[in-house]
Every structure is written in C-alpha cells, then in structure tokens.
Amino acid sequence: xxxxxxxxxxxxxxxxxxxxxxxxxxxxxxxxxxxxxxxxxxxxxxxxxxxxxxxxxxxxxxxxxxxxxxxxxxxxxxxxxxxxxxxxxxxxxxxxxxxxxxxxxxxxxxxxxxxxxxxxxxxxxxxxxxxxxxxxxxxxxxxx
Numbered sequence: 418x419x420x421x422x423x424x425x426x427x428x429x430x431x432x433x434x435x436x437x438x439x440x441x442x443x444x445x446x447x448x449x450x451x452x453x454x455x456x457x458x459x460x461x462x463x464x465x466x467x468x469x470x471x472x473x474x475x476x477x478x479x480x481x482x483x484x485x486x487x488x489x490x491x492x493x494x495x496x497x498x499x500x501x502x503x504x505x506x507x508x509x510x511x512x513x514x515x516x517x518x519x520x521x522x523x524x525x526x527x528x529x530x531x532x533x534x535x536x537x538x539x540x541x542x543x544x545x546x547x548x549x550x551x552x553x554x555x556x557x558x559x560x561x
Contacts, residue, residue: 443490444500450477450486452500453545455507456530457482460551462514463523469511485546493543506530528557 458472476482510530514523531552535542542552552558 442497444493444495444497446483446487446490448497448500449490450483452504452507453482453486453489455504455511457547459507459511459514459527460555462511463520463527464551464554481546489543489545499537503530503534506533524555524557528552528555531555531557 454473454476457476458467458469461467461472462469507530510526513526531542531548542549
C-alpha cells in the first residue's frame, strides 16, 4: 500500500519529532534560569512582600543566579518538561499567594512546592543556592 507523502508531511513530522525530543531533552541553563528566577521571586514575595515582577527581573539579571542556573543544569539530569512543569507550578503558587493575606498561608503554598521538589529528589532539598536556608526560614520542615 502506497501512502503519498509530500514535503509538507515530512516537515510536520520533523517538527513533531523535534518537539517531543526537546520536551525530553535535558533542561538547559536558560530553562533553569527562568525557573530559578521565578522560584526566587516567589520566595521574595512570600518572605518580604516584594513585588514579584521586579524580583523576577532582579534574579533574571543577577550574574550569581545565572551562574547557579548553569551549575544546576550540569548537576541535575532533570528534563526540560519537568522544569517547565515546576515553572508552571510556581506561577500557580504565585496566583494563590497574591490572594492570600496571611504570611502563614503564603509560606504554606511555597512549602508545598518545596515538598514536591524534595519528593522528587530523594526526600532532600536539592543543593541549589539558598534553598536550604529558604526552606528553613519558611519553616517548611515543620510542615512535612
């Protein structure tokens, strides 16, 4: 049986293949950079009441944060899709935190994200710059 295939079909199949491949590929430093900037901005909002957008921009442009993103992209075997999912969850957490007036409720939201990440890392806070300190300051360990 002959199935006619034209250049358009081949192009579409190659795009689909590359999207699947990219989703399963290791997370790049830029993907980690976006996630870490979002996570750190959320922490700043929860802990200090900082403006999320301003804090995100600060962390995005911080040379130390960029260096940390490069380090963790080489350290962990986390795929692109997983980091994208965590970034989505940070944004969802930010949406919840905006509507919560209590610092305790805000901390609980971020601690739930920490707990999920810990569960995927053998029950420990991953060795990412300042995360253990953040985890401890928010009292996340007492919530586990």
